[in-house]
Amino acid sequence: MIFGSITAILLALLLSRSLYRPLEQLLKGTSALADGDLSYRLPEQGHSEFTMLSRSFNQMAASLQNSLKKEEEHSRQIEQKVTERTRQLQHAIEQLQSAEQQQKRFLADVSHELRTPATAIRGEAEISLRGQDKSPEIYKESLLRIADTANQLSDRIDDLLMLIRGDQEMQLRLRSVTVEQLAQSLSKQAAAALMQHGITLHSFEYIPDEKLHNALLIDLDKIQQAVIIVLDNAARYSPAKTPVALTIQVDSVVEIIIADSGIGISDDDQQHIFDRYFRADGARKLRPDGLGIGLCLCRYIIESHHGQIAVESTLGEGTRVKIELPLMDEHE
Missing domain, CATH: 1.10.287.130 (Signal transduction histidine kinase, dimerisation/phosphotransfer (DHp) domain)
Known part of the structure; x- marks a missing residue:
């Protein structure tokens, strides 16, 4: 009788201990999850009901952890998008303010x-x-x-x-013009344009390439207008009696180069020199008159001929403008 009672007590102690340890681990796990530690996992050993419970607990914790990571990633993406949209909006506001000015x-x-x-x-x-x-x-x-x-x-x-009307295609009266004809016409136009400002054409040079097809398909009046715009700027922003040079050369394309020794353009202003209505501070101080549309119009004309225009300038030393126009194909 006594032996049976002792045996029952020992079995009860063993059973309570075997039950207490898994329950204790489960309580620790739930406390960890409650504290936000979703990486906490219970040991999975054996095939008992507590092992199955631990496995289910671990699966639940892993699912919560994955959901949290996805939520954090989604929040991070939303923050990035909000930051980018805010930056774009700020840039748009600055552009509107600049456009208004x-x-x-x-x-x-x-x-x-x-x-x-x-x-x-x-x-x-x-x-x-x-x-x-x-x-x-x-x-x-x-x-x-x-x-x-x-x-x-x-x-x-x-x-x-x-x-x-710049959003519409420019109406051009295209015709075949030899580079010699273009050179002769621009030479006369340049001399006349500079004379109005009391400046003579310092030098004019035409460099042909006999190996290349020597003709262009252009609207001669429009090309003359573009070149006169550049020459007019060279004259307006150069001291009296300073040299202005005009060079025309053929090298796979026709290059028209106008170089002056005027006030020059700063590096910052060169980035905006072709913007509509833009006028550099130096130009505005020297010549308050002007609309800031000349070079914009010039680029519009040149690009309508599938050409290119570029400006190189050093402040206080002068400016060099190069216009490139494509030659006609031999078979055209």
Whole structure:
């Protein structure tokens, strides 16, 4: 009887110990999960019900851990997207602010540029009509000055309209022109354009390549307009009597190079020199007049001919502009 009681007590102790240890481990596991430690795992040994419970616990913990990782990764991606969208929005706001400033400056420049010739025309007409009748020669000279000023005003308006229609393809009157014809025409145009500013063409050089097909398919008037824009800038932003050189050479493409010894362009401004309405601070200080559309229009013309234009400049030393135009294919 006593032996049986002792045996029962020992078996009860052993059973309670075998039950207590897995329960203790399970309690530790649940506490770990409650504290956020999803990497905690219970030992899986044997084939008892506690082993199956431990396996289920571990699977649950692994599932929670994977879900947490996915949630963290998703949150990280959302943060990246929000950061990127915020950066893009900030950039867009800065561009809008810059565009607004450019627009205000452009409207002020347009007002000045259009008002100046209009005022000159009106003033010339009022002077001619003021006082006693004048001789026909005086009236003729006055009308010629009015016509010249009106032509300048018309050219400015045409430039503005061309840029406004810039999203449409430029209407070109293409025809075959030899490089010699282009060189002769540009030489005359350059001399005339520079003479208006009191500057003579320092040098003109034409370098042909007899091995290449010597013709282009271009709108000669438009190409002349583009080159005159560059020459006009060279004259406007160069001291009097400083050299301006024009070189035309054929080397797989036709290269038109205009080099001056003017005020030059800073590295920062060179990045925006072809932007519509942009004017460098140095240019604005030297010549307050201007719309900042010349080089933009020039690039538009050149690229419409499938050509390229590039600017190299050193502040205070001068600027070199190179225009490249493709040659006609021999079979065209």
